[in-house]
Amino acid sequence: MTNEYDAGNTIPSSSHGDDDELFLRLRREAAAVVREEPILAMLLSKVGLLDDDCVVPSSSSPPSSSSSSSSSSVLVGQHHRAASSFEEAISRIVSHRLSSCSGKTESICPNYLRNLLEESFDNVRDLEMGHTMTEAVRMDAMAILNRDPACETLLEAVLFMKGFHSLVLHRAARRAWRPSSMSTSMTNDDEIMDIAGDIPESGEGDDTANIASGGLDPWGEGGGRGGKRFVALLLQSLASSAFGVDIHPASSIGAGIMIDHATGVVIGETASVGDGTTILHGVTLGGTGKETGDRHPKIGRHVLIGAGTQILGNITVGDRSKIGAGSVVLRPIPSGATAVGAPARIIGFTARGERPGSTVDMNLKGVEPLLGDARMGLMDATKKSYINVSKILRKDTSSTEMDSSGGTKTISNDAGGDSEVSGHATGDSEDSTSKEDDRDGVGGVDEEEDDNVTDFGTPPKCRWRRASSGNDGLCPFRGMFGVIPADIKRNCITHKRLRDLLLQEGCSEGECLEVYFELLHSTPSSSDFRRCGAIPLEVYSKCFPDIAKEKTGLDADRVQALAEGDLRALGMSKKASRRFKSFLNRLGASTSSRVPSSS
Template sequence: MATCVDCLRSGVVADPLSKDVPASIYDFAELSSAYHHSKNEEKDELWHRMREEARKDVEQEPVLGSYYVCAILAHGSLESALATHLGYRLATPNLPGPNLAEVILTVLLDDRAIRKAIREDMKAIKERDPACVSYVQIMLNFKGFLAIQAHRVAHRLWLTGRVPLALVIQNRVSEVFAVDIHPGARIGKGVLLDHATGTVIGETAVIGDNVSILHNVTLGGTGKCSGDRHPKIGDGVLVGAGTHVLGNVKIGHGAKIGAGSVVLKEVPERTTAVGNPARLLGGRNNPIKLTKIPSFTMDHTYEWCDYVI
């Protein structure tokens, strides 16, 4: 019988859909990954909570037992579980899941910033998406989350000169999750791709921290230039469904882009843009100046300041 232990470097990784795993999840609930974090590191509370959620799910739906064992409970770390899950989701007959999972796990364990970003992304989804019921569901079923994590791996490969593999991962993510993020794009942490279907992000795009992007959004070029040609999205920005932000334009921190908008010009901080072509709310004819707009202070109260567009 398969043990589901994720010895990825040796290629022994159990298929999450295998019928050969034992029925009881508890036989493997305490198994450790061969590549867990050092014992000196702080306990991973999010991973502990995810495992508890998985146990409760299986108690409620025993038919999920084997799947949850191989996807979560047989692993000693979030990185191991994520690498295996992504590896099998993105695999092809000529690109086996164990091989791809090994590449992903190696990147995750070599880059502390990616490990931190994974957890910040999960927390952001749990906090901002009212449809999210658990961290387990984020890991297994939220394709926006999975697409971003695969991109983080592809981006690291891109930066280290492993361009062919980075592009293959991009292509597989596009085919499997309907999300096309060029491996050259830079994405911060705490990012929510809600629904995610139809999202396209170009090579020189930059996305800040705590950004929320709904489905069918394009952060693309205009087709009239080369080089640095894609949008720069600031921290805390909300991009509505069906929006197209085109060209090397800046969307300021805390800005909001209304659904269905086409943005071709800069949007200042804490400003809302709507329409096709997008216009800035707050005055007539793309206002020259918005005065006395609120901004947050460190103690979470408001202060009023001038802002010139």
């Protein structure tokens, strides 16, 4: 189910008091529940969802012998002040839930925790992914109500869903970790004395004194005088123990997030999750080892991540993507893609306009097959991807066959899933420089000189840059496409060639993938180009400018020169242009004459 909150167009009212529709709804649902199930009166009173004059049974009162819903079953008990706002009610609910899960070994005072949550709600300066905590929590609650078929009331979402409670604690922990005002002191003098004991005066050479005066910051960025690092880590630890959800306080999470079931979810320190995303249980957004710095995934908006999925490394998962259950994602996934498997393979396109985070289509029914052949269903495309994965894992991926004329030909897949046919059977459409191009411009003795001048004798605007191939076997398109015939190859740009060209221009791997995937989706689904994973020159020259401006950081003039194949405007050095001269010349000829594609 999708509504205005999932779409992100409207944020529920954040006003305090009786005019708060969301808060009034909670109170109405709480009153209805107490009439039907009086046993919940104590809990609902403690969290402030019942009226002040409501008397609930004390813990020593015997249970009523009558199951009647009348108020006569509630006789003796204690008073609890009613909450005055939605935010206060949520603070009381989460602090009570965490305290009850801790049992008799509480690690933090429930009153302190409740006050900390309320202060975090009141903090309107510290935005997480562009949202205040009030906005984000309200949208989280509505996301559960509208996406989870097991949740029938708003009260259920905020009272029992541990994914929701984990997000509330994370948002408070993040504001303790990275406070909006770094000038506020970490603690007052009394608290410092309680923690550290007697502190020598500043200037005596003692590190403790320097810490107290702000001279040293052993906690690093986000900690020290401006934050409460250990309070944030304590909240993370308590949420992990109580709910089985481990979210680092420094990670960034947008609004309208649903973590369904939540058990086993891990989100790393430098990870980010965009608005409207749905994450199922057992998902890890983690690193790939002991590397430091920015090392965790960046999830876009309205993404659906299936149960048991592992997304590892500093990679991007684009907006409106679907990741099938049990997938292992080690390479970037472009916007609007559907990926499954281990390692993940892209099998199709998300329907245009669909927001997978809201529709929660785990059966992947609304997926357009990658190959574009209407006769090939999604299951056939998925089966094909798994068959090709087994071939990729073999040490020798090339095979020698006899052609119809008695000669031999070698068929091999390149890093981008493109296939080239060479030998006696076909005439390669690339000119004589193609082999030099594939060797990344490795030339002769004048390499250094060739990198200092263009083919036109002018100083270069762009010098030779090596394209890092990485582990080509993990490319999400590996093995998905068939062999590219010569007549198609001379009128297209392949994934590998486009990737090398954009890497030469300084784009990231994720940006290269985004541009290629959008160009592929712009290719007619009935064409042979789509089934080969190739981009027709006419589609490239027409669609590349708008796509590249949106998906990359290249300036408009350079994007236009790349779209037209203008070598002079690009200003590549001889060494750099050696890889792309053949393609750019064909593109320039195609652009000037507008020769239609042979397919």
